[in-house]
Amino acid sequence: MALFWVRGYHATSLKDLEAALNMRPGSIYAAFRSKEGLYRAALDLYAGRMQAELRDLALAAPAPLAALQAHLRAIAGQSCGTQRPSSACMLVKALLDHPQEGALRDLVLTHLDGVEQILAEAFARAGEMGELPRGSDPARLARRMQTYVFGLKIQAQRGLAPEAMQRLCDDLAAELGALVPA
Amino acid sequence: MALFWVRGYHATSLKDLEAALNMRPGSIYAAFRSKEGLYRAALDLYAGRMQAELRDLALAAPAPLAALQAHLRAIAGQSCGTQRPSSACMLVKALLDHPQEGALRDLVLTHLDGVEQILAEAFARAGEMGELPRGSDPARLARRMQTYVFGLKIQAQRGLAPEAMQRLCDDLAAELGALVPA
DNA sequence: CCTTTACTTGAGCAATCACTCCATAACTGT
């Protein structure tokens, strides 16, 4: 997963994967039907983790909106540390790597929709708890939030100065905060 | 340029390029030193056009901030029409395609910095014309604007419903509008 | 009109690509 995440689909060769998995071609093709099959498995793993993380963060929190704000601010920290294979979002990379229609693109779109759905639920809960004005559209807010994350993770990939990155994340998090009724 | 823009660097083969350019390998390698050389030329062309477009839009306009808002809203329209090779930003695609340090990545970063610089100048002008509160940081606003564009163009690539895409663009444009002093 | 220079052509290079195959090693149930 890390290899595909960093290098992307096309730039990752089976020789690289053999080394990373410590498996020989025969075993790889017995386990996953093809290179694409392995990639799909990696995407599923990534999306599963991301969705679980978001669920824990925003659906279990007492103040969902505040949790989402914290999530935005945390992106700044993830860009410096080398703990993560890449600062960018693997789903976005996959989306750009597969611009034409196909089963793989559909898989990516499904995962992106799943994430958006979780965000929408979080915003719905935020509304119920009075963190949002009445009549707010959770789906609309979810798309906006996801757009922020997409943009921020690309900026992170760019290698912006840490303090600039932090300010940027704070700015966008503040916009979410501006939604709170007075 | 269109080919690299749509398919990305690694997924574009020389055979594709030969057909698109109607040139044979020898001529291509005489004109550009390598596949990477041709890619650099395509990136330069793309960035040049994008920067020129932005300059015309935001630096010549009487109300720079309003022009930038209009630019955000216009992204929704660009996602449906098949006029453009791809809805995504070629520079972002290139950035994600070349995650590790190298001359190519440096070129992409330079172009991204160039775009950001133009946006910063536009915000500076907006400040001078009273469209922004005193003490606004043009560079900071430019990064935010660019982050919006990154995110929006990815959403466009995703193939969102046109009305949802339009609402999203309007939402982000409205955020810029919220900067205007009362 | 011939020579010289500049450019294009396309066959073909080594290397790499994703992938297959089957002998062999490693488990499993009896």
Next chain:
DNA sequence: ACAGTTATGGAGTGATTGCTCAAGTAAAGG
């Protein structure tokens, strides 16, 4: 311990990759 089943290893498949170069064509110069 042994037959039956499954998983692995790794050489090797044809196709494709980015790229080179000698031969050929066009353009320019006198």
